[in-house]
Amino acid sequence: xxxxxxxxxxxxxxxxxxxxxxxxxxxxxxxxxxxxxxxxxxxxxxxxxxxxxxxxxxxxxxxxxxxxxxxxxxxxxxxxxxxxxxxxxxxxxxxxxxxxxxxxxxxxxxxxxxxxxxxxxxxxxxxxxxxxxxxxxxxxxxxxxxxxxxxxxxxxxxxxxxxxxxxxxxxxxxxxxxxxxxxxxxxxxxxxxxxxxxxxxxxxxxxxxxxxxxxxxxxxxxxxxxxxxxxxxxxxxxxxxxxxxxxxxxxxxxxxxxxxxxxxxxxxxxxxxxxxxxxxxxxx
Numbered sequence: 001x002x003x004x005x006x007x008x009x010x011x012x013x014x015x016x017x018x019x020x021x022x023x024x025x026x027x028x029x030x031x032x033x034x035x036x037x038x039x040x041x042x043x044x045x046x047x048x049x050x051x052x053x054x055x056x057x058x059x060x061x062x063x064x065x066x067x068x069x070x071x072x073x074x075x076x077x078x079x080x081x082x083x084x085x086x087x088x089x090x091x092x093x094x095x096x097x098x099x100x101x102x103x104x105x106x107x108x109x110x111x112x113x114x115x116x117x118x119x120x121x122x123x124x125x126x127x128x129x130x131x132x133x134x135x136x137x138x139x140x141x142x143x144x145x146x147x148x149x150x151x152x153x154x155x156x157x158x159x160x161x162x163x164x165x166x167x168x169x170x171x172x173x174x175x176x177x178x179x180x181x182x183x184x185x186x187x188x189x190x191x192x193x194x195x196x197x198x199x200x201x202x203x204x205x206x207x208x209x210x211x212x213x214x215x216x217x218x219x220x221x222x223x224x225x226x227x228x229x230x231x232x233x234x235x236x237x238x239x240x241x242x243x244x245x246x247x248x249x250x251x252x253x254x255x256x257x258x259x260x261x262x263x264x265x266x267x268x269x270x271x272x273x274x275x276x277x278x279x280x281x282x283x284x
Contacts, residue, residue, distance in 0.1 A: 035067060035116060037255045037267035039106070041074070041098040042220070042274040043126060050084060050092045050106065050269065066090025069111045077103040077120070098123045098271055106269045118269040119254040124221045126273035127169070131158040132217060134281045137208055151208040153281035155215045156201045163196035168227040170272070171204035174216040180205065183237035188222070188230050211282030221273040229253050229268045 039050030052067035066089040074094055075081045084092035098104060103120040110116075137154045161167065171187040173180045187204050204217055222230075232251045253268035 032263065034263070035108070035110070035114075035255070035257075035265045035267075036064065037106070037108070037116070037118070037253070037265065037269055039092075039269045040272055041094065041104055041121075041123065041270075042272045043097055043100050043123060044274050044276075046094060046096045048094045048098070049087075050094070052090045052092065052108065055266065067110065071109040073107045075105050075107065100125045100273060104269075104271045113259065115258040116265055117256055117258055119225070119256070121223055121226070121254070121269065121271035123271035124167075124223075124273040126275040127159060127162060127167075127219060127221055128275045129157050129159050129217060129219050129277040132156070132277035132279045134209070134215075134279055150210045153209045153211065153213070154203055155205070155209060155217065155279060155281060156203050157217055157219070157277065158198075158200045159202065159219065161191050161194045161197050161199060165191060165195050166224070167191040167195075168222050168224055170220040170222050170226070170230065172218040172220065173205045173207075174218070175209070176214050180207075183234050186230055186234040188227050188234075190224075190227060209281040213281045214278060215281060216276055216278040218274055218276045222270060225254055226268065226270040226272070 034055045036053045036055060037050065038053075039048070041048045050072060052070055052072070053064040054067055056062065056064045068086065068089050070086070070092070072084040072086075072092040073081055074084060076099070082094060082096075084094050087093040100123055103122045105120050106118040108116040132155065134153045134155050136152050168190045169188065173185065173187075185205065204219075209215055229251065236251065251266065252264060253266060255265040255267055255269065257263045257265050
């Protein structure tokens with residue numbers, strides 16, 4: 001009887017506390033709304049797109065609102081100026097390719113009168129991919145990467161790093177027509193340890209592929225500022241989840257607010273020299 005009475009008392013207590021439950025609305029500060037710029041221009045055929053949006057409150061479930069109705073111009077170091085067309089809400093399009101050896105600046109004028117500009121980005125000559133090929137990985141698929149038994153093909157490239165320290169690189173991978181865009185897919189480095197070297201059998205992505213997968217590797221020569229920006233993006237998105245993580249913070253790019261220097265902007269606009277090569281895994 002003692003256990004039954006104890007259970008009854010505990011149940012009554014739960015009912016009492018449940019009846020007294022109040023809904024608490026937290027009035028959290030939303031913070032200031034900031035402009036976010038995302039875009040790259042390369043020597044590859046256009047179109048190239050610049051996406052403008054605004055930051056949204058942390059607990060907002062909807063996508064960040066696009067920055068529509070802006071005047072966006074692209075100018076180069078030779079004095080040419082191009083007005084970008086808004087082809088979708090917040091998406092501004094440059095239809096042509098960039099030119100190697102020219103520096104590019106993006107200027108943005110929002111409908112409220114705020115003016116932004118980016119730091120100059122030099123479009124460097126691309127470093128070519130000399131060969132791309134596949135090999136069967138003797139270790140097979142990785143359980144850590146949640147791959148299946150059909151994923152046995154590694155895609156490798158050969159390239160030559162030009163002499164002269166100070167080059168920086170990014171590799172992007174397209175699988176069956178779709179870019180891999182997860183934080184762990186950010187692959188960047190500098191030439192500190194490979195300057196002037198032939199690089200053979202390099203895999204720009206830690207993944208194996210199935211027979212018949214069409215894999216394109218895009219090798220991009222980027223600026224030092226772009227390298228540092230992408231490294232910070234990866235640190236704050238991919239390498240998280242442990243007690244030793246650095247505190248999250250807004251990642252400053254190369255966008256400056258001319259109207260109010262104290263009000264920062266986020267994102268990055270870069271110029272890259274690109275070369276690409278394609279292989280079909282498992283097929284000669």
